Amino acid sequence: MDSMTLIAVASIVIAGITTSFGTMAPALAEGRAVAAALEALAQQPDASATITRTLFVGLAMIESMAIYCFVLSMILIFANPFWTHAIGAAGK
Amino acid sequence: MHLSPDQVIFWQFGFFKLNATIATTWALMLCMVAVSAWCTRALSHGIVRSRWQDMLEMVVTMLVAQIGEAGLPRPQRYLGFLGTLFLFLALAALATVLPFYEPPTGSLSTTTALALCVLTAVPLYGISAQGWRGYLKTYLEPTVIMLPFNIIGEVSRTMALAVRLFGNMMSGAMIIAILLAITPFLFPVVMTLLGLLTGLVQAYIFCILAAVYIAAATRTP
Numbered sequence: 001m002d003s004m005t006l007i008a009v010a011s012i013v014i015a016g017i018t019t020s021f022g023t024m025a026p027a028l029a030e031g032r033a034v035a036a037a038l039e040a041l042a043q044q045p046d047a048s049a050t051i052t053r054t055l056f057v058g059l060a061m062i063e064s065m066a067i068y069c070f071v072l073s074m075i076l077i078f079a080n081p082f083w084t085h086a087i088g089a090a091g092k
Numbered sequence: 093m094h095l096s097p098d099q100v101i102f103w104q105f106g107f108f109k110l111n112a113t114i115a116t117t118w119a120l121m122l123c124m125v126a127v128s129a130w131c132t133r134a135l136s137h138g139i140v141r142s143r144w145q146d147m148l149e150m151v152v153t154m155l156v157a158q159i160g161e162a163g164l165p166r167p168q169r170y171l172g173f174l175g176t177l178f179l180f181l182a183l184a185a186l187a188t189v190l191p192f193y194e195p196p197t198g199s200l201s202t203t204t205a206l207a208l209c210v211l212t213a214v215p216l217y218g219i220s221a222q223g224w225r226g227y228l229k230t231y232l233e234p235t236v237i238m239l240p241f242n243i244i245g246e247v248s249r250t251m252a253l254a255v256r257l258f259g260n261m262m263s264g265a266m267i268i269a270i271l272l273a274i275t276p277f278l279f280p281v282v283m284t285l286l287g288l289l290t291g292l293v294q295a296y297i298f299c300i301l302a303a304v305y306i307a308a309a310t311r312t313p
Contacts, residue, residue, distance in 0.1 A: 060297045064252070067259035074262070 004090065007082050015073035022069025029062045096199040096262060113199040120183055120196065151179070158296075162303035170306060173213055177206065178299040185261070185291020188284065195291070198261040200254065207254035210302045211246070218309030227309065253301060260294045 037055040041048055100112035131144040155175045159167040184197045196202045218227040231242045264287035271280045 056293055057297055057300060060256075060293055064256040064259070067263060068255060070263055071255060071259040074266070 004083075004086050007080070007086055011076045011080050011083065015076040018069050018073045018076070022072075023066045026062050026066040029065075030059055033058055033062060097194040097196060098199045098201060100194070112194055113196045113202055116184075116194065116196045117202065120180065120187065124179060124183060158300070159303050162300050163307040164303055164310070170217070170303065173209075174299050174303055174306075177209075177302060178295055181206075181257070181295030181298055182292055185295055186288060188264075188287060188291065194265060195261050197257055197291075198265050200258045203254040203258040203261075206257070206298070207250045210253060210305065211250045213302070214246075214305045214309045217306050221310035222312050226312065230309065249301075249305070253298060257294055257298055260290055264290060 033055065037051055040051050044051075097112035097116065101109050102112065102115060103110040128148070131142075131148045134142065135145055136142070152171070152175070155178060156167045156171060159170055159174055164170055181197060184195045187193050188195055215227065218230070221227075231239055233242075264283070268280045268283050268287065271283055
């Protein structure tokens, strides 16, 4: 295999692994956060405004972990610096 | 398919490029300035008020309340910075209902610029609140050993601010583009609705995080 194929294969495989594993942990964490918030809501319905607001902020913070992984895999597929370098080297 | 509106170039002259990000940002800013100027042209203190003034007052009151709840004792001082951030991000997210519109926050350059604004504003507010010595001393909390970690934290949280907003807005646009190609038209519509919610939540979070950072920098021990 030449270097282009190697870079392409590595990028695609790693992008898939990054997204799948990187969404797994935040999904579990979001589930736990929502479960805890629901319990708190059931115990204190009066504090629903505060609980919901904090829940949303927390969920977005957790979700940003998955988003980082997504951005990384998007960079690997669409804006891979090694790929650009290999194309530039091949063009010379 | 393009990754960000940076790659849509309308006009180019040498080094200077006019891309979709810059054009949309300026269009949004002009829109906001025009609406604000229209609403504030005849403000009244009396009981009879125009509905535009009522709308603006509701927005400003809500922003002041939210900033105050984030832990800043005098919210009016920070309203100019944090309120502008929130209004711009919220408008940029809400305008996705318009056809052929791409949010400028889906470009890493916009979000990095906004995060750099926060990075500059936090020390400025901190110094004006507790003076040079007091502010620089917060880097030595709790011990001197934590100095490098505090500095790394300052840089990494700025990066996290930028990448979080960019990733959320870009992923929304990209998922809709992929769904348009492979599914019936119903699913992209639902995803656009979800994108409106995510965009507003992200605008809120960006603003609240900036408020929390400023609150941590201005807190006098």
